[in-house]
Amino acid sequence: MRYLYTMEAMINLILQFGDLNKQQIDFLLSKVEVLELKRNDYLSEAGKVPRYVAFVLEGVFRFCYYNNKSEEITHYFVDEGNFVVDNEKFESQIAASEYIQAVTDSKVLVFNKKDWDEISNTILDWEMIKAKIVKKCLTLAMERRSPLVSEDATTRYLSFIDAFPNLINRIPLSYVASYLGVTQQSLSRIRRNIR
Known part of the structure; x- marks a missing residue:
């Protein structure tokens, strides 16, 4: 399987925010699975609890919602080499208020909540690494927006x-x-x- 990005790209991104040894990296990779989405499929839907943290190997996603006039509003895009998640709703396991939709056929590496929590409980500095990744994503979103x-x-x-x-x-x-x-x-x- 040849994707635009690889598991290695995900690990390299994570390593920009903290150090992991080989054992920790192997543990992280043991928790990930590949998910393929067709164009217009949803990674996360409004009204449902987000199921995954995803790293985009291939494809483009958009964050969108419907305003009070029932118009669809796109407010952000995420492409290859980036994480995509409704982080606040995923972490607290509450229903999302917006959609994360595949704009193109896409392939992502996903972590479910149970495995994501297990990584936090196993890898010492994971919470700090996670916080830095989230901060970078938010900063990037603000700069682009x-x-x-x-x-x-x-x-x-x-x-x-x-x-x-x-x-x-x-x-x-x-x-x-x-x-x-x-x-x-x-x-x-x-x-x-x-x-």
């Missing part, structure tokens, strides 16, 4: 391309438009104007 609030639509689109250079040809424009807070027609116009 915050400029979008104050800019005009064209600048937001250019910022999106900057933040997610590999995504523009891989995800439906309707999701990009929703993420940017513009209509699909506006997005098409913006794209025509900057070509």
